[in-house]
Amino acid sequence: xxxxxVPQGVGDIVMIQSDHTGAVDILSAELETADxxxxxxxxxxxxxxxxxxxxxEKMKEFKAKMGKEKNGRMVVKRxxxxxxxxxxxxxxxxxxxxxxxxxxDIGFGIYFxxxxxxxxxxxxxxxxxxxxxxxxxxxxxEGLSPVGDVERGSxxxxxxxxxxxxxxxxxxxxxxxxxxxxxxxxxGIYLLKFDNSYSLLxxxxxxxxxxYTS
Numbered sequence: 095x096x097x098x099x100v101p102q103g104v105g106d107i108v109m110i111q112s113d114h115t116g117a118v119d120i121l122s123a124e125l126e127t128a129d130x131x132x133x134x135x136x137x138x139x140x141x142x143x144x145x146x147x148x149x150x151e152k153m154k155e156f157k158a159k160m161g162k163e164k165n166g167r168m169v170v171k172r173x174x175x176x177x178x179x180x181x182x183x184x185x186x187x188x189x190x191x192x193x194x195x196x197x198x199d200i201g202f203g204i205y206f207x208x209x210x211x212x213x214x215x216x217x218x219x220x221x222x223x224x225x226x227x228x229x230x231x232x233x234x235x236e237g238l239s240p241v242g243d244v245e246r247g248s249x250x251x252x253x254x255x256x257x258x259x260x261x262x263x264x265x266x267x268x269x270x271x272x273x274x275x276x277x278x279x280x281x282g283i284y285l286l287k288f289d290n291s292y293s294l295l296x297x298x299x300x301x302x303x304x305x306y307t308s
Contacts, residue, residue: 139208140279142257147274153194156271160194160301168218170200170290170298177219178304180284181211186306189284190275195267196299201244201289202272203262208255208282216304222291244292262289267300275307 150156160166170176180189193202244264257279265272276284290298 138254139257142206142259142279143277145204145260145274145276147260147272149270149272151270153269153271156192156194156303157196157301160303163303166301166303168300168302170288170300172290172293172295172297173222174290175221176288176290176300177221178286178288178302179217179219180286180304181214181216182278182281182283183214183306186278186308188275188277188307189304190273190307191286191302191304192271192273193267193288193300193302194271195301198268198293198296198298199264199266200298200300201262201287201292202260202265202267203287203289204259204276205285205287206257206259206279206282207285208257208280211281211283244289259284262287264292 168176182189244262259276260274286304288298288300288302290296
């Protein structure tokens, strides 16, 4: 069949005639659109519940404790985004986190990747911007825009397999320990993003703890 591209309006009927047999196929633009939208809706993951968040003023105690832990302290360099990838664990039902910084604030947000978990290892990914990090994800899945404005919170349209637990925006982690928890929505990987891309001059020293509860 020869392909023809014609403008379509509501209720339009598209007729395609074969050059070889003369047979005519009739397509309804409304039905075609409805079918496509239906497939798109099926691909959308279920909405995620909001996390429980709180703060504590025990900065000195928390930093001293995390400073002794092997992976409890890291430096997020100026212009960088650090993503901590935390898979759901079969022995847990909830993820918990705590973090604080020295002297200056940092952007923070959480996303959930609806994907099959093949390893329970927690990994850290560093990129120079949110855009670059997104490009490193699976290329066959398209449609993820940048995380957004750290000052105002992210307003991105995420890929079908991703959900937003908490948008990225600047937290006063230099004044209070930022903490929270979120119950697993299912199997997948949490993406905890520490965003220092807005800072042109300052590296941020980050004290961080993540764990599971049942």
